[in-house]
Amino acid sequence: MNPKINLQELLSKYHAGTITDEERVLLEEWYTRWRPEQQELSSEEIDQMKADVWQSLNVTVLPAATKRLWPRLALAASVILCLSVGGYYYLSNSKVSQQQMTAKVEKADIAPGGNKAVLVLNNGLKINLNSQINGTIAKQGNIRIVKTANGKLAYAPDNTDPSIVVYNTLSTPRGGKYNLVLADGTKVWLNSASSITYPTAFKGNDRTVNITGEVYFEIVHNAKQPFRVKFKGHTIEDIGTEFNINAYDDEQVIKTTLVAGSIKLSRDSRSVLLRPGQQSITSLSNTTIEIKDADINEATAWKNGLFKFKKAKIEDVMRQLSRWYNVDVSYPYGIPKTVFSGEMIKDANASQILDMLAYFKVNYEIVQQTKGSEKKIIIKP
Template sequence: MAHWNEIDNISEKLLKKILLGENKADAIPSQEDHVRLTDKYKNWNALADQSKKVLKYDANKAFQKLQFQKYRRRKIITGWSIAASIVLLLSISIFFIQEAPEVIPVSKIEPGYKKATLTLSDGTSWDIREAVQVIQTKNSELKIDSSGLSVHSNTIAPPQEETQYHTLNVPRGGEYNLTLSDGTQVWLNSESELRFPSQFDTNNRTVYCKGEVYFNVTRNPESPFIVKLDKGEVTVLGTEFCTSDYKSSVVEVTLVTGKVQFKAGNGDSVSLTPSQHLVYNTTNDSISVTTVDTRVYTAWKDNLFCFEDETLENIMHTLSRWYNVDIYFESEDLKRRHFSGTIEKYSNIKSFLEVFETGTGIKFDIYGHKISIRQLNK
């Protein structure tokens, strides 16, 4: 380990190079140097500002210099030793901390808003928000305004004609809703996607979706409405329900009103009645159905997030999609802790987390768009 007098010696040289702006690391400062320093750096702010401008610190090089610096005696100059002590503190801080990450104000974390990308069947894409737009296609008219996207078609596609599908993609920190050509209303949560036709054929109404999507289907006994998922499909006549497949090995269907039939990828099928929640685990091909408070699974459509005996990991995943933040856990144990609560979708996330911290022994540290979760020491 290097002696303090060696570190002091190096710090003195570094300070001379910074403040004098010359290569005088091996020279003893002259009276002229002292005068120049006194005139130019009369206060601490000037010294700090100059250090920031010219100090390009190479930690590896400095460490090598500390290791191989030859021991030698030098004449102690009081003025220089005091200054060297100051720069020593700066050097040590830079050596161990380097450049501290900028902490962006919490106000920069904003809730999501209405936004999506619409890709037409011909491959053209549109970035859509709430501004009024009208997009003409071969058989329909797509209208965009503050209420969302609506598809208008005056004809029904002949059975022999290939159905052309458009894609609505909602990113992290976004949401969107649309009305299909048959009047069916659809709400898409963050990180969700819906493929839909500009017009349905006479035999069936089929759409494809990913993520979390809520449907209010217009009843038509002669034309069943089919929602195709990656790992299954839902068939309905007229009803309200929600599908979710955020997790790669799990599909969830929550029925609010009416009746639906779920068909799993392995061919098994189950019919649901109102207030039932289905979970299909593709890992072991198991299907479970429970009676639930549907509001917990559908409140996001009504600008709320409801959590009931939910793991902290799942709660934070939901918030990360909506507020577009990255989540880091200090330990696996924290992920498995269960909580209940409700948050308005458009509220300040900091306020919610502060309430969440009360009495839980958990601390949420916010750094820009990153949230670190740790257990407070007891």
């Protein structure tokens, strides 16, 4: 198959709204592998490409200094359009030259996060899951802990004393994520800088776990043994549920978003019931529980490999980037007032994400920290 014809066909399908999910994934994969510094174009091709790309992006400028980031698939499709003719990526009205863009690519960059986690057993032993081969990695009580081929951690019963129940903790660092299947079949997704403490088997009248950071749950419902999640003085009780909890220490509010089923959220003497599509918002500074309609796609974007912003301030955007790329961010010249909306894939180097912000005059520099191998993002005027 001719790659050029195939790519143009996919782009045409995207514009027509007939592209399949598999073809969307293919576009995104090509986008993440695209390397602009390896491309060359004549001036005529550049002019044509600028017009084609700008038309495919369909960027919307929002009022009151709000900017819309390039839509995820439109960005991928437009990049593929350039790639299909061996071209270089230019935006209409962009003042960044090819030499400037190439120089930026050659500077320090940061790779995206991935499956990284540490398992702490009941006896305090720490297991770095990155270095473990697939299969049984430990035994706790009457349960075998198994690392599966698709990068998950699962708990399987063993033929030993079923009365023994011990606790494990799974934690992800900045730049990490991990999936977990609990002993009852409940599925758990951990975002970067998050943790969950849980029993290796569920005995008694309930199933209780404790979390930090951001965690998504797909609960196996059992009316005789309710599932409870505890975090920062809150308790969620499941009534057959899928939900997301965002309870990072560096966020001003705690958000619980119900995707399916029903949950009861309790805090102190207050409790509320959430319906699918609703989100509770609480703050440690007061006892109020606010309920509002949620943007499910925004709340669960991280689980699906995306950044999704809706009228987000630059510091809100950068907190997410900081966790995913394991990088500190500073604003020595002040915090820009620009607000962003849009989607971007997470499986990309930091520079590819930051270049999108730079297009809207939020400039940056990635520098090496004085000590160690860590890097830092500086937001500049």
